Amino acid sequence: MSKIHVTTSVNGDPTEFLCDADETLLDALRDRLGMTGSKEGCGTGDCGACSVTVDGRLVCSCLMLGAEAEGREIGTIEGMAKGDQLHPLQRKFIEHAALQCGICTPGLLVAAKSLLENNPDPTEEETRYWLAGNLCRCTGYDKIIRAVLDAAQEMREAS
């Protein structure tokens, strides 16, 4: 079976890959591009560990074909830190110990970044609803929510 040639942008970098027609964007990112920050938890859109943005919109990369990425702008966890400088959300996740095993963390960070771009001053309730599609089986969520709200406050004060 001949592969599909996809030209796209990942974290601002022009990117090309070859993928099978039935291959998900998550598999293309991980297996074709070696970008293994996006995780596969469930593979069925329930857990959010594979969260990326497509043209700025938060999606599960397991619920999208690699071929659908043609011409789109993809944002992944690999684009979050700037060199050695962590994004405020990443720093606050560490400060608040908002992770244990870490599998959900990339997806939660990408989803939380998307939240704060849409709503720089979310309530706790808004934060919990926005992140309802990101499952964490370790932390019990409280530390995650506190880290996101703390990062939001810091980012507001810095802007």
Add this chain to the structure above:
Amino acid sequence: MQYLAPTTVDEAVSLLAGASGDCRILAGGTDLLVRMRSDMADPDTVVDLKRIDALKQITPEDGGWRVGAAVSGAEMGEHEGLVADWPGVVEATNLIGSTQVQGRCTMAGNLCNASPAADSVPAMVAAGAVARVVGPNGTRVVPVEEIPTAPGRTSLEKGELIDAIILPERGVRSSDAYLRFIPRTEMDIAVVGCAVSLSLDEDGTCTAARVSLGAVAPTVLLVPAAAEALIGTKMNDAALDALAAACSAAAKPIDDKRGTVDFRVHVAGVLAKRAAVIARKRAGGAA
């Protein structure tokens, strides 16, 4: 598998009509990719609708709105005009899945997936929405309630696709609402869903209504007897009780892991009353 991304509806129709084997339409993909993953679907061809510009648009049409088949739930929720006219349809669609799923899922896909528990479908049925079906023999307009025929089955013929859902003109003092019961607050499938759309006159008397139930029968139900319980009344307690009784009588659910028959029959009536009160308030009537 072959992946095709046509850029016009005509091209999509000819691809569908000419495809051999199992050909599936990809709108948001939030159901299709799950089915492929779980080996419930193994298509030979997938036709992606998202490269067709017209299908990505929400367009005013005849006083109402034409929502393209590839418009996501999130895009509907961000459209002020659509939210103002049809808040119940938008809130129902926005209940589908997570923020991530909202970035992809579509009303047309929710309809064609033909789940009895689909959240947007009762709201579309109550709204009197129609599906614009295009196929090799031209275009036809079909009431939404006539699309699903059984769980997972639709009345679409080979080569046909829904290119838009059309919501009618929303008159004055009119609104809608959708409620579902789930045992948690988010990220679940309806145990019962109920949508009410209604119009009031200047005195607050209900002049028109449509009531629809989800997850209590093999397909989403339109319940004319429930609408009749409201029309001509000021929606006092007696009318709301009659509405609830009509909905409970129409519900023909099954027992499953999400709920029992008795529970669903009862909750169908409870949700109908609550949704009717919300729709009345939105229409400018008594709170």
